Amino acid sequence: MMIGDSKKKAAEAAIAEVTDDMLVGLGTGSTAAFAIAGLGRRIREEGLRITAAGTSLATEAAARAAGIPVLAFDDLAAVDLCIDGADEIDPAFRAIKGGGGAMLREKIVASAARRMICIVDASKQVPQLIRPLPIEVLPFAHAFVAREIRALGGEPVARPTLSDQHNLLIDCDFGPIGDPQALARILDMIPGLLGHGLFLSEIDTIYVGDEAGVERHER
Numbered sequence: 054m055m056i057g058d059s060k061k062k063a064a065e066a067a068i069a070e071v072t073d074d075m076l077v078g079l080g081t082g083s084t085a086a087f088a089i090a091g092l093g094r095r096i097r098e099e100g101l102r103i104t105a106a107g108t109s110l111a112t113e114a115a116a117r118a119a120g121i122p123v124l125a126f127d128d129l130a131a132v133d134l135c136i137d138g139a140d141e142i143d144p145a146f147r148a149i150k151g152g153g154g155a156m157l158r159e160k161i162v163a164s165a166a167r168r169m170i171c172i173v174d175a176s177k178q179v180p181q182l183i184r185p186l187p188i189e190v191l192p193f194a195h196a197f198v199a200r201e202i203r204a205l206g207g208e209p210v211a212r213p214t215l216s217d218q219h220n221l222l223i224d225c226d227f228g229p230i231g232d233p234q235a236l237a238r239i240l241d242m243i244p245g246l247l248g249h250g251l252f253l254s255e256i257d258t259i260y261v262g263d264e265a266g267v268e269r270h271e272r
């Protein structure tokens with residue numbers, strides 16, 4: 054079975070939790086794309102009435118193309134339900150996000166949301182967070198932020214592409230992250246570092262798709 058099928062199963066299960074009049078935060082990436090397509094189908098077939106908050110320009114465009122009304126991002130204050138993917142997730146519902154470079158908007162939408170559902174295929178489940186952590190950095194602060202990352206034991210590698218906000222995207226390899234809370238606290242305090250992909254408290258529910266079906270886990 055293809056991983057895409059597992060992603061679709063997780064996304065389809067999650068969108069069943071969406072009801073009329075919700076403002077729904079829509080994630081970025083291939084798993085979230087299944088949720089967007091599924092919500093578009095529910096609008097067409099069932100007359101579901103929702104508005105979406107997109108976590109990237111690509112997601113906003115995909116939502117509009119699917120027939121989902123989209124709220125302007127700068128009007129976003131509170132979201133009913135956020136549905137988003139992840140790159141890794143550990144047993145304590147702590148995730149690394151930002152493979153698509155959208156973690157800053159994703160964090161704003163997740164923080165604005167009353168509930169967050171994370172949709173993943175089983176390959177994203179890990180015992181410990183380990184993959185390089187994406188950060189978004191003001192271009193004129195790049196040398197300083199890179200020095201701070203190295204001082205924390207990380208190896209920063211800049212991506213060739215900028216974020217939707219025209220900032221730098223830098224993947225920071227810390228090896229296995231023993232204490233994600235401690236790392237997040239320090240990263241949150243570095244001037245010029247605008248956002249990072251550690252989502253430690255936002256996720257309430259996880260849908261995991263695999264060959265056998267889909268499992269729901271509640272925090």
Ligand SMILES: O=C(CO)[C@H](O)[C@H](O)COP(=O)(O)O
Pocket residue numbers: 080081082083084085137138139140149150151152153154155156159
């Ligand atoms: O954080 C993200 C984008 O910034 C995505 O949720 C993450 O990269 C997972 O992507 P995919 O669903 O394509 O595997």
